[in-house]
Amino acid sequence: MQETTLTRRSFVKAAAVAGAAVAVGSTVAGCVDTGGSSTGGGAATTTGKAMYGSVCHGCIQACPCKVYLEDGVVVKIEGHPDAPTSIGSLCLKGLNQIHTCYSPRRVLYPLKRTGARGAENAAFERISWDEAVQLAATKIAEAIEQYGTYSFFCSVGGGGAYSFMQAMTMPMALGSPTVFEPGCAQCYLPRITEAAYMYGGADQSIADCAVLEPFKGLAPLEEAKGVSQDTKVIVLWAAQPSVSQTAQSGRGMAELRARGCKTIVVDPNFSPDAVKATIHLPVRPGSDAALVLSWYRVILDEKLYDEEFTKYWTNMPFLVNPETKLPWLATEAIDGYTPPADMPANTPVYVCVDENTGQVAALPFGDPATVSAEVNPQVLATATVKGLESKSCGQIYRDEAEPWTLAKAAEFCWVPEDRIRAAIDLYTSPLKEGKAAGIANGVATDMEETASQVPDGLMGLDMIMGYVNKPGATLTQNGPLPADGANPRPTMFWNGFGGMFGMMYGIGYEVGATEEANEARIAAIPEEWDPNGQLAPFMTQSTLWAMNQLLLDRLGMKNHRGLYNWCHSHIPSVREAIETGEPFKPRVWFDMSGNKFAVLGSAGAWYNAIMDDGVDFIICQYPMITSFQIECADLIFPLEEWLEATGASSFGQLNYAFPCPGIIHLGETVPNSVPSQRVVAAASAILNEKLDSVIFGATGQTMAELKLQFPLGMGVMGGSDSEEVEWAAQIASYSEVLGLGEGATKEDFMAALKDNHKAYNVTPPDQYWTYGQHLVKADDGLPMGFATESRKCEVYNQIHIKLSRTGFPYTYPREIGPIDPRVGTWGGDYSPICNVPVQKEAPEVANANGLALSDPEFPLALTSGRVYYFHHGTMRHAAFARELYPVPYVRINPATAAEYGIADGDWVEISSRRTQGTDYVHGTGIEQSYAGIKENNTKTAEPIRTKAYVAEVVAPGVLWMERFWNPESFDSTQSKKTGGWQQMNVNVITNAVDCNFNEVYGSYTNRGFAVNIKKSEKPEGVWTEPKEFAPFLPSNKNEYLPDDIGVLIENKALLTDIVAFPASTAEGGQ
Template identity: 50%
Template structure:
């Protein structure tokens, strides 16, 4: 294809996706023909979208299909319009309860992504050396056989642990399959960059903290604040989240509507994001210092008695006495009444322990049995320290108070680069208005990954903001607290938390993992019953858990059964404790997603064979892969999307080109082929372990089942009848106060104590044995995890007084998203690239002036691990000592037109700079993607980087791609 000489104006008109009927189809097929330059027209007060929006009759003769976008994690309901099997227009579904007919640039860009000349439509086998970008098309039979042969040969020669898998980075939809694929081969090793670095810490901690949903807007956990009717939210604190750029059409729109309705917002973000622009208070916190700011909120609220005292006393565990004796088995754990009162007779059920408090009625240490607040026999003190029979104790509240005490407004302002009066203003807005905190991905990308969500949920808990209208901490749906009896009656039950995989999937399949909320005897009985029918599988699965790389020190990873990424990398490099040799990666560009990307590039030669699957070739596939399976794009992939409020929506098979397949199929086919080669059973493998569909018919039937349709054909013929699927009894408040039919007590929360464990005692037990995940076999102990939010200073610090200070790197770098891309995706989408063509680094003008840098100058950014280039974007929206970048990579660097093509990952990729060595987050092993230090120097534009609109013409859909025939299912 030749480049055209399109002007910026004509290029925008050609690729304007909101008016895609004019951009795709007959007009698109010839859009790249050579033409004389169009004369420049006078500027008008309009936009590309407005001037290219087709009239309503442009939909005449088009086939309309309901679907859902998958441009980001939120998957907004959408409508696709097709002509002769080609999707020519996309728009939001007006029936969607939150996005309400809107669709952002990421979703609209599917028109360019679906028909991109970069699509992989057939299985590819490497034809040259890794990195040469030479491929040959092979059949599916050849591809499946080749992959299976390499896996089988490696396991036969080196053992089951030679195989490993990975997932993550956007653009594909595998998740559970990546976790279960290694298990099918009897291997413990799987990882995802978006696990401990993206969502796991917040998700998993909420289950241990109170058994409910986390505070994430991005992942649809928080729904209450977006209710269109009877919304009682008055304030939302957006802590380290960017809804207006990350999930623009849904939570971004939702937040805009809340603000328009008068809801106040506080935004904690180093960058002056669109949400910060509209905030009542913006706190541009120093990157990595969030724990100190959180503790200042605790101190202010405790000191001024702004917390909900009755709720904190009776529904959190802060009044519990904590054993402070280092020699005690229950050191740092709440004291049990039986431990210090030998004659105590417990009246509550065995699975509801009785603890100890300091009773203000008697001014004595006393048993504290679980009950409704009105029935309590004690008035527990929240903050107390003292002795009882020669031993020292503190309440959990006192421990939290002492941790927060140093963090005055003035000290916090100095340490966090804030203004004391602004911190106070933000706290007052929070405590004086009903609402809650929405915690985002920023904290997951630092050593504070467990500490920040502990602090955010802790603040909401002491304010009593849970299970009530207008808050962000909820336990949605009657299913958390109800069960159907044999007679068909619905009974209120004590909620429990299952572990090992989402919803206890692996717990129930293999009989591994204790259930929080059951007594020791009940858990033992449950595990033994499962062992009677599946004892060998249980034993093997338990061993796989214990042998997962990095689990001994970071046991929180058990929640998703993932390995610790830096430990996997080191095992590949050193062979210790074993060497992973054959790699099946299930999505994304790992060189753009993994921290310290160079360190991963260095170990690629140590991996014998690498299999990838993705809709596009990325840096990772070119630099590392030996075989690539082609996947469907979201306009082709049948799925059920995530929830908008109480609804689930269909992601439809609107079209299908090439030999692409659904994301679960390659792995399932490879496992089946390996089983065949081994004579029917994989030696040492866990079956059923794959949990993946091997045919498109199975995929589609699963979608139909979820939406309540008898089959795929019926669903397609009656889409409006089955979509959306409305979750019954979704909205429910005060569940913890409902009386449990089993014991006559309030249902409470899905924790050991049946209370919100603001002092997260399960983290102590987890560090020591792996409980509840490894049960019944314990994992080796590591250092205790902190059960509360503690102050953490980043390992690489811009503070001269800190241990990690180095004057050579004076700036602290943080990152985030821009609205044009999600994770590592869309870099090949021409419209997004025209709007955001290359990496930019946001620098304060005062700092830029000292460095001799002007707006849009090219600069070199250097960390202790590498260097990349970006254009300087001067803005007062960052602190003079802070710089901000979006993760970036350049697929044009391996374009055939380049004189010296490269993989495209070295030039502008933030993850060349990031840090993937210790210290890690103690619970989840999260490494440092944000909050490390760099230096900035004026530089020049690197070779191979495109910035002008016409340069992205090779990414536009071609007539050949648009004419690609509809194909039947491969499997």
């Protein structure tokens, strides 16, 4: 049996460890010294011992760490003691990087498929980088030439390779509107976008480092600087930081709790954070919105909210026109009203009911001290305006919350009434002492039908409590305060990740600026590019039109317009387009991340769509081979793992930034930005010869007619097309702290970094932990306020109404018609507040023991969540993780287990309508929001199997299980190879097919859907015993290359130099 693992102590000059197979570290010394040639792999020294600081990218956050090498081989990684949140911690995902970087499953060279698709007899051959780039470019160009620019599409997401910007911009560069990511609408897009709509600030996500305040002042280094720790109460709603960001937010939560911070955890599962919580609300999966409204009902009725903040800093007092569903402007509501002289045009005046007079009155924006002298706005109010009974936003919220008494919420959400009450009291208690608490909203609510409603409700709660821009809150901004009186009022420039595309192409409305200002900006864009004008060459009216057209033609955007914020398409609509060719057929696919079959909802539907020749050519880029690549990748570009990656992006932790040098380098791997840049350049070279025949998507016009050239606009963004540029960026950002002068080379940089873990940049605390941004004076003499139309926190989400009717602010200056009224849950529009729509998958009513679920044949509700061992689709190849967690255990309550005859540890089979055959469309009267309506009863995949963990950790009727896939099922030792995505993958039974997609983002249902369960036995081709995972350990065999290439780290040839590309051959558009 092999006992192969990297050992420092077993590191002997040449002899292998007696009686055990090669201990990887031990035999390298013998052959690393190749006569002093400096093919030093990355940049680390390849002789003797060395330590370099780096940053782990094992999950979505980033733990600084120290990497120890011996003779060019990484033998140990440990957490960095100076890291402000992880304080020396490093979890098993970080530690297992050694078995990932050196795994036999690595893709080290460009690989081209040599046989048919399908895992059973998949085979690849190694080709050169030039061949690979040309092959990709040719396939893309041919498809575009034959079917138009809309035939190309991209995707990203799956964990393990962060190509965020490239995926968004590559399709646009080639004139295609189609890109998607299994996360996005199902992960973070709803929260980040709703926050931007409601107050133009950071959202409530801990995972995505929008919420940093709780972790302030925890580290000894920070305490020494007198940085205080202010968070005393925090609500973790649908979030489990201790699991998902184990060593960063997990360590932060442990330190927080140790300092007496009280926590409320809302999670159907008894997660580690729930175990440590002061109060745990085990909410029924899918019923969060009702619980949120029960909080509103108590807080509004008992006036537990911050009256001053709610009256003067939110739109709760604004009276709403019942027809337009928008707040009345004072000029509309009050005859002859003219705004005060000092009120700038970009700050509209709305109306409220003045509590002192009981009359409708104007409510100008301004410092509460001055405005309160004129008017005392009523939060819950109703008045007749222009003959129409108009309610205040607060009253509208109160009416929506009316049915959700504590008793009703307890029954609907399966949470004891006294616990809900205790949670509300604890959450509102800090306000009584003038302090702030905060809510952290996790990803789970993004994956449900109420993906837009719950974040709205939760941020609204913090806003009416005044927990905004205050110490101890979660809605805080980090970075230097704007200078007093020096800046204009804040605005939000829309379209594309913080308004990026708006700035590049002019599309999108600048909310907070006047209409005239927006119109002027559009008008300023010239017909032809003016070489000595200030705008970039691609800022022309034709580019503006073309880019705007990409938005209008984006799949699924007719009904789900929140996706515009990241320029992503609606995933089920893309699958439908592949299956039906309606409205156009995506044909050549460039996927930039991991295992699509593990992370896409209803994976079976995707497999069927692809495999019956749905997609002509699939290009991948990923450091490892996963189910998706083995099943259907035609070409794979080799990417670096984070130990090899130079500054993939300079990761920081709170106000610290740590260098990420490329420490080692294997094969011909490259940073994740390189393949897309080279392929677009090459494709552009081919296509630019034929601009008069290439059709721009569905418009019927040729690129030449539109005076456009490839790559369109900015081309591919995010990272460069070569490693040298990445090194230059790293050297620049840390040369000062390293004391390096100008023109420092990579070698100087690494020499200065060697055995020096003190090279990191720290932003001074007073430039980072800042508050009261909205109180700073703007240049118009008024407080800055917030980057919204009303310059206030818009608890009543006004933008939702305009968005559902005209596509504002994204498609400006062009408009698209209203959404299908049956999609909008607010009388045909997007709901501006938290509401409880008719739920399809989630159980609706609870009987005595909560088991009257909506689907009689599938009576249980399954929800999901992360586990320590993996991040999204990563690390199922890590032997030290799999021996501890070989299968994704499904959690089941003992009462339910007994009912189904299931004991702890039994193999079980779980099925849903996606695995038992289903009509795509139920007769629910709501025509699905995407083009195709499937009538035939199609079963998408087989039911999944796993082992049961029977304990009181979930409620009766609820199951809980994490996603999974089995890399062992296509191991060379298997008699019948399979892709490994079918056996135990919860995403085979999730509903991305015919659920009620969230109205704003089209989010499909990964959490809280109807399933059934029964006893079963172990599936074929999966490993469960520790020693079975030996083939995953570093060895001298690479699974995907015929010849014996030597131990991935033993054969010196593999410690190759960085891939150097000849000067960019194809002259791209820029």
